Amino acid sequence: MPRRLASVSRVQKPEPVSEYMQPKAEMIGKIIRQNRKLRRFTDEQLADYLEISQSYVGLLERGKRVPSVELVYRIMELYNLTPNEVLLPPPDEDGHMIAEERDSYSVIQKKNAILSLLEGMDDDDLDFITSVVSAYNKRALPPVDGEEE
Numbered sequence: 001m002p003r004r005l006a007s008v009s010r011v012q013k014p015e016p017v018s019e020y021m022q023p024k025a026e027m028i029g030k031i032i033r034q035n036r037k038l039r040r041f042t043d044e045q046l047a048d049y050l051e052i053s054q055s056y057v058g059l060l061e062r063g064k065r066v067p068s069v070e071l072v073y074r075i076m077e078l079y080n081l082t083p084n085e086v087l088l089p090p091p092d093e094d095g096h097m098i099a100e101e102r103d104s105y106s107v108i109q110k111k112n113a114i115l116s117l118l119e120g121m122d123d124d125d126l127d128f129i130t131s132v133v134s135a136y137n138k139r140a141l142p143p144v145d146g147e148e149e
Helices: 022-038 043-050 054-061 069-079 083-087 099-118 123-138
Strands: none
Touching: 022 043, 022 054, 022 069, 022 083, 043 054, 043 069, 069 083
8 A cells, every 4th residue: 555645634525516517526436446446455545545534435436526636636646647547537448438428528628729719818809709609609500301490
């Protein structure tokens, strides 16, 4: 078992998981559990290293709580993982990201790319971009095959 982090205060427990975060909390929990079992740690050993209770380890692994940023870093250090390995969905048996998760991740990447393009724009530019996006969202969509106009 690796040594504990020096001089780290007890991690505060967050509130229960919101509906939005539930799928992400479950995914992170699976990653925590898989890595714990892969390294043959008991939940008691993991709790001791992370300085949290065993019951809290169970809540994390079942996706009932989302780990704090500090706890994510401690998990990364313990398991020698990158942020992507902790926060992104694990690949399927063939090493590929599951299609639904990949599509969701792709949307997030695209939104982040748009946000980075908006950085540094002044208020007038942002107002213009907002009006273009708003007009685009309000456009008349063509009828779907078989539907009347």
